[in-house]
Amino acid sequence: MTFHDRVDELDALESAFESPGHAFHVVYGRRRVGKSELLKRFCADRPHVYFLAAQEAEERQREKFTERVAAHFDDRVPRVEGWDDAFAYLGEKLTDERLVVVIDEFPYLVEGNDSIPSYLQSFVDEQLSDTESMLVLCGSSVSTMESTVLGHESPLYGRRTGQIDLEPFSFTEAREVIDYDFEDTVRSYAITGGTPMYLLQFDYTQSLATNVREQILTPSAVLYNEPEFLLRTELRNPARYLSILEAIATGHTTPNEIAGATGIDSGPLSKYLQTLRRLRLVDREVPVTASAKQSKRSRYGVADEFLRFWFRFVEPNRSSIHEVPGVVYEGTIEPALPDHVSRTFERVCRETVWEAVRSGVLDPYSEVGRWWYGEDEIDIVGLHSADDRILLAECKWTAEPVGHALVDSLRATADHVRWGTPDRSERFALFSRSGFTDGLRAELGDDWSLFGPEAISTLVSAELSNPDR
Structure with missing residues (x-):
């Protein structure tokens, strides 16, 4: 390697x-x-x-x-x-x-x-x-x-x-390996994640589609059976763990949803989830404003981007992959890839927030995470209790520029976030793959920060984040 x-x-x-x-x-x-x-x-x-x-x-x-x-x-x-x-x-x-x-x-x-x-x-x-x-x-x-x-x-x-x-590479670190433009780098990271062995299976002189077909959808390729091999190495009876990971990767993120998708009762399911967390294959998340120990509003996610991709697209389609891998890519993976990448883009934007704090582009925040309550959700919320300051941000991996609709939606949802005092200081940010509508930046006040692809790419560049390298 x-x-x-x-x-x-x-x-x-x-x-x-x-x-x-x-x-x-x-x-x-x-x-x-x-x-x-x-x-x-x-x-x-x-x-x-x-x-x-x-x-x-x-x-x-x-x-x-x-x-x-x-x-x-x-x-x-x-x-x-x-x-x-x-x-x-x-x-x-x-x-x-x-x-x-x-x-x-x-x-x-x-x-x-x-x-x-x-x-x-x-x-x-x-x-x-x-x-x-x-x-x-x-x-x-x-x-x-x-x-x-x-x-x-x-x-x-x-x-x-x-x-x-030792942890997998962050997006910033992985960019030193992934030799694509910014958008395809995000897409590629959403598929391989930051695990060095997975990153290095791709040939970055080839297109992303070619890499997926040859390095993941080919039954003789290393990555085709990697997650199953990984689980069999760590667990004696991995069948139920495989079904749990597939359920989470396909959008069943609460304990009740996972139990319903897998048919595993809540008691045993709790133990399986604990084991997967101990193996660092699954993360448990609660709203950033809640206590991790006390909150019952937990959601689970596949901790590794490659495993999330594999359990969403490979495991459910193995029979078809053996017969017609090209059809699986074009008919199943490619149309759903933007939705899959959007969750990775949120992680990239969260990393961007920390880099923006370090470089002074944003005010300091001691906690940064996701927030949700009922039907309301905000992609990124940053908290700084000492200054009673909150950051509220949305991330959009869309082909169209972001405009006033998202601004209005974020302002309305911000009122539902119960944290701090009534006079708290609010800051807002938007992250967009395709930039912003004409004039939006000029129409918003100093309490808004807009990050298009160039700004995100600059902030998470390895040279800026690690000037001694």
């Missing part, structure tokens, strides 16, 4: 290694986000031992780990009876050389022996802490990493010197 970006994460790892004393870093995140590539890049010009764990017998894993350590030091492989012996052997060798030791897919080791965190605790306390070396534990099972390494009850709790929760 080609390596892109991750400048901040590389800097953090390099700073930890160069600092005096030992380092113990934890790197975790969803599958396919590039954790292994990040660590390989970090290790490339440093003395290191890189061990990739696998789902195999504990004894064989231990033998392989010891062999990797011995090979680095050109040493004869010692006989070890347990993981305590294996880590003790590593500790002896670290007295002679400053080294980066990476254990990738660490959860696989814990599956084979849940005492390994205790053995590592002894290793960190009694041997690593007296060296200038660095230990990195890496894993794709976020729940395992958070419980067995970072959790309060873990033997390793409090011993890490740093951690990196």
Whole structure:
């Protein structure tokens, strides 16, 4: 996989290694986000031992780990009876050389022996802490990493010197990879999302339609079966999870709607949704003005843009894709793509708000999210309690310029948002793919900000957002 970006994460790892004393870093995140590539890049010009764990017998894993350590030091492989012996052997060798030791897919080791965190605790306390070396534990099972390494009850709790929760690329970051014009970049991001592996499957010298046909709608392509493979890797019985994700991706976002679409009762459904949230495949959202813990107005969304696309367009049409993939694209996907992209455009606009705040184009806001109540909904609402200031914004991915109708609608809906005092300071913003009707900008007051495609593109450009890159 080609390596892109991750400048901040590389800097953090390099700073930890160069600092005096030992380092113990934890790197975790969803599958396919590039954790292994990040660590390989970090290790490339440093003395290191890189061990990739696998789902195999504990004894064989231990033998392989010891062999990797011995090979680095050109040493004869010692006989070890347990993981305590294996880590003790590593500790002896670290007295002679400053080294980066990476254990990738660490959860696989814990599956084979849940005492390994205790053995590592002894290793960190009694041997690593007296060296200038660095230990990195890496894993794709976020729940395992958070419980067995970072959790309060873990033997390793409090011993890490740093951690990196690696996330998919934001739209701003993904633009460095997606080589299309702004509109097609938004469309492409709505299909691949920000997961590096998915982004890099596309050939950006080809049209977006060609990429979708060849890289997603071709049964032999990597992305065709990727979501199902991902779920089977994480879950023993993924059938119900597949049906839940398809329901959410096709517009059933409340618990009642999901239950109705899947036939799963509310009790079991709650547990399935919790698991999907833990795997970072589903997000739970409440109105930005509500309490996340107390609100009952929750909606669920597929957290990854590619999974949202796949469960909306690929999973329900597999039989047709095998027979007539071109017809599926032209007859099913292409007509519905604007609606699919519109939700992604909202995310891009939300990112634009934060960039506008950072650059001083907009006033500061401490919370930014969606708001809804009954039939009323506003795409973006920003809150700043200290100044009693609220931002109310709409995003339109339409082929026609935005005009007074949206202005009037937003003003009317704003009155229904219960937040702040009656004298709160209100700011408004419109985001439009196709710009605005003639004269609209001049007719609105200073409390309105209009962002057309050029303004959005400029604000979310990597150069502006990350001037040091």
